[in-house]
Amino acid sequence: MPASAAIPAWLPLAILLAPVLTAAFLLACGRRAGHWGAWLSVAMMAACFAGSLAVFLGGLDQGHWLGWHSSTVAWLAAGTTSATPGFGLSLGLQLDGMGALMLMIVTGLATLVLLFSTWYLHDDRDYPRFFWMFDFFCFAMLGIVLSDNLLMTFICWELVGLGSYFLIGYWYDKPAVADDTFYQGMKAPYATGIIESKLSPGDAQLKAFVMNRIGDFGFLAGIAITAWVVAGWCAASGHPATHLLSWDTVFAAVADGAFAKASFAGLTGTDLLTLAGVGIFLGAMGKSAQFPLHTWLPDAMQGPTTASSIIHAATMVAAGVFLVARVYPMLTPDALLVVSWIGAMTCFIAAVIACTQWDFKGVLAYSTVSQLGYMMLGLGAGALAGGLGAGIGHLFTHALFKCMLFLCAASVIHACAGHQDLGRMGGLARRMPITAGVTLVGVLAICGLPGFSAFWSKDAILASAQVAAQQRGGLAWIPYALGLATAGLTCYYMMRLWVRAFLGPERDHHVTHHAHDPWPRALLALLVLAPFSLQAVWTGSLNPFATHSWLDHLLAAPSAGLLSMPGAVLPSPALTEALHHAHVQVMIAASVLLVLGAGTALVVFWWLPARGIDAAARLRQLPPFSWAWTVSARLWGIEYLYDALFVRGLGKGAGRGLAEVDLGTPERLARLDGGGSRQTEPDPPSLDGAIDAGTRLVRWIGSAGNALQSGRINAYVGAAALVTAVLVALALVG
Amino acid sequence: MSVTAFILAGPAQIGGYLAVAAVLFALGVLACATRRNAVGFLMGIEMMLNAAALNFAAFDRFHVGTAAAAGHGQIMALFIIALAAAESAVALAMVYSVYRTWRDIDLAATSELKG
Known part of the structure; x- marks a missing residue:
């Protein structure tokens, strides 16, 4: 791959790290970072955009974009002996045309949204907090764009989830909309479908987090399968395994048919590759709010609208689409079929819901879900049908x-x-x-x-x-x-x-x-x-x-x-x-x-x-419009279904069972203690005296040791540390 | 060594890692010995675990006994991370349960079993 010489090696790293350093600085400043903190963020992000522009222009060559790859740093190496090279994970930054354009779009949009936020949130109580959270999010998002391997992508993937979690819960002390008098006064009379007692910024951030865990479980499983197969392929083919999960190694393994030769949990060949691809796609489904994991995105509108504009519309939710495009060489025709079906169902289901949403943001939220489905539909068409370019273009x-x-x-x-x-x-x-x-x-x-x-x-x-x-x-x-x-x-x-x-x-x-x-x-x-x-x-x-x-x-x-x-x-x-x-x-x-x-x-x-x-x-x-209206306004009943099945059914059910064990056990023990064979006849005097003497002895020892049982765990830890230190010192001296 | 490599790879001597780990461990002990807030106490435990993980990784990198053992320390660090995650999940559940019972997560409040 001809790397572009026109891009300074430090520039992409600086673009990646500037937001996180700014975020750390603003976090340390706390409330003191008022308006100047906001403007610092704007200036920093504008500089990042200028840098991204330079990177983009530097890699351009007659309308094509040359590749760019930083030097990599070994992060973990294991199993290295004189006989076998072992395997390792490395970290590095890599860009192609898609990545370079995404870099520009993320930093450019972030600059404009930050600028907009200096107006939108200027009289907000927690004004400074928004900006460090936002900068942190941008760092994680840029990490996904710049990553040269699956593992770093996964780490940054989780970090954007954390950034999103922070920002959805920005107004963390707002009550559920059922208890919010302003909301109850402003909502449309026909507003239905959501469970109002469970819609607050706190609930919404939790929901986003949990929904994404489901997807990320698949993502991690996909990575694990890939690592297993690629490590085996490296050992067999002699390919250096020091950058095990890097795009280059993984795609080389895929191109060489590594999956066709491997077997894992009874699966072989293309099925294994399909499984890995669908696993990774499951992660993309969570992040990109694809059906059936889409319900977190409309709830995420509980966050500030400006945060939604970049996280839940432009960049983070598009990261799923970006990831699918990134691992495209791994996706088998079967996996692509899954992608296109999920995408098609998502875009239709969400579009139907958007038709009856009563609030401005709600329409846009479901519209976003629908458009993300569109992108997946495009990607699922397959490279030979031009789906890759179409999906990314729409992104x-x-x-x-x-x-x-x-x-x-x-x-x-x-x-x-x-x-x-x-x-x-x-x-x-x-x-x-x-x-x-x-x-x-x-x-x-x-x-x-x-x-x-x-x-x-x-x-x-x-x-x-x-x-x-x-x-x-x-x-x-x-x-x-x-x-x-x-x-x-x-x-x-x-x-x-x-x-x-x-x-x-x-x-x-x-x-x-x-x-x-x-x-x-x-x-x-x-x-x-x-x-x-x-x-x-x-x-x-x-x-x-x-x-x-x-x-x-x-x-x-x-x-x-x-x-x-x-x-x-x-x-x-x-x-x-x-x-x-x-x-x-x-x-x-x-x-x-x-x-x-x-x-x-x-x-x-x-x-x-x-x-x-x-x-x-x-x-x-008027039927049949009334039927369609009911389906749409009640969100296809998906919220009710999930609430009944998982929140009340599984969650509450399991919770009640565990609570019974947790809180009921002491009671049962107490009953056992008091409910045993209760003697009514007094014991003979000799036995009584012996037992009394025993009790007195125990009580005496107990009261002597009482002083140690202060109940203050700090004291215990301090004492343990002190004793350990003394023992270690004695051992060293002796 | 380029700036990039330094940021990503850290210092080239083991002493630096051990010093950081020691400071981290001491701060963790200090937090556990002084914090009355249960969450602060847990953070102290996490710091001690991370200090141990850092030591494992550093010794693996600089003091590998045999070639076959290379990477074992790093794997151990991964185990510690997984263990720490499990530990905090359980501990935070306990803190939550304590909060529901006592309406407080001050460690001094939950001393009903003291002598």
Whole structure:
């Protein structure tokens, strides 16, 4: 792999470490780090972005991105003898085109979101705390992007989870929404589906953590299988095993058919590779909120909106997609089939829910889940159907417009004094025109209007899914159909969001009469992001029907190292032809669905209400719309199901059993003691005297030792340490 | 040695590691001997465990007896990490249970069995 000489070796490491050092410094400063701490974070992140830009430009070579790999440091070495080289784990940093672009996007978005947060949270009680948590998160996220091996990826994977945990629980002392009078006053009358007594920042962070544990169990199992097989392959083939889990070694082993020769727990060959790949994908499902592990992401909206904009919309949740793209050479056709099915189910299920969400952030949260499903659907189509480029492309376009939409949500919710109910907004376009305009750009981008970014990236996914369906046949058409249906639903719910919030009359004067555009620096963040919703930025062409983009070339560099499978991103001529046909069909279908979806939303929420017809309320009563409405508003019953099965069933059941053992045992012992053969006759005097004497002796010894039994564990530890020290000193002297 | 390698690999002599481990252990003992908060006490235990793990790793790196034993100390450090995780899970559950009974996690409050 030709490493780029134009990138200084220290620069990526500095980009990785600057956020964590800043975080440590701000944490040490505590409350003293007020506004200057926030601005320090902004400046640091801006410098990181400048560095990332330099890295990106340094690696560019005629539209391709050359690989870059730092020197590695041995971290663990075991089993090394003169006869066998043993195996080892090393740490290092590595970038390819995808990584370099992601580096720029993470640092760039983080800079803008931090800048926005200096306005959004400026009067918050815990203002300084937000910034060190945010910086810490950025460090972990950059670690995933820069990692050159599976293990470091896993470590940083857990650290982003921790960062997310911190930030979801930022308002840790807020009560559950069932006890929150402001929430109860502002929520829509028809709000259903969530379990209100179990939705607070504290519960939400715990839920995110636990859901991700389920996924990460699979991830760890996948890593373990990979390590086992790769270590065996290294021993057999003589390949140096000193960087056991590095991408280079793992992919070399996969390319050499190491898995075909290995066996593990009765599994052999491709099945083993599929198992490892699905295991790692399970980790991605947790982080990227894929069905059935998606329920934590909407709850995570309990955190500050600006944190959601980068963590739960743009970067961390996209890390799952990034990981799947990263381990792409490991994924067998069977594993890819799993990816595409999970992705398709996720994007459809979440899109249906988003259609009836009543609060601004809720729509965006489910929209994010849905779009992440889209990316997985694209990746699951397989490299030969162009799925890799499509999935990654959508990851990048989505990161920018969804981050922007969340910042718009922050502006709107701030302008409405914390109110989130779309039903009480309305007419905001007149009071905050710039926010309304930027939101519209984001909405059109996600809807995929020609000329906007998702028109290119979403159509690429659908085209790939169609080609994959042709290749696989049969049931494989279902994921494609679900993806297509989601395209229509997306246009509907996003247009509904915009129309309900910004158009029409003011529905609640108390909520909206103070609304205004945010401060200039927050507006600046929005306005910087807006152009990235345009297709031309991504395709490098003003022609909206151009299907190839600079991104494909960037990712397809044959020497880029990680993504260097032949035909990984640029498909063969025959498939290019098939893809082209699929593109045309998808473009027509998606355009029809765009008109249908967005048109329905405009008619139902704007045109008819303007004529005095509350179409939404009427449709809600009318079967079959009422059935669909119930399914959607009750979140497919998934929350209730999980609560009944796991929280109340398994959790409470097991908990009650253990509590019975824990708290019941002393009682039972006490009963045993008192309930034994109770003597009514007095003992003979001689025996009595002997026993009394014994008791007196025991009592005397007891009271003598009493002084030692202070019950203060600190004293015990101190005494033990002191005695040990004296003994050691004696041993040394003697 | 480049700056990168130093940051990732640490000092090249065993003395540095042992000194850090000793300080860490002493601080852990001090925390256990003085902290009245149960969580602070547990943190002290964690520090002592980590000091031991650091010693294992350092001795493995610099004082390997036989070539076949290379890496055993590092594996032991991994075991200690796993053990420490299990220990804190159990201990925190106990602290939580204590809190539910006494409404306090001050170690002095939970001394009903004293003589």
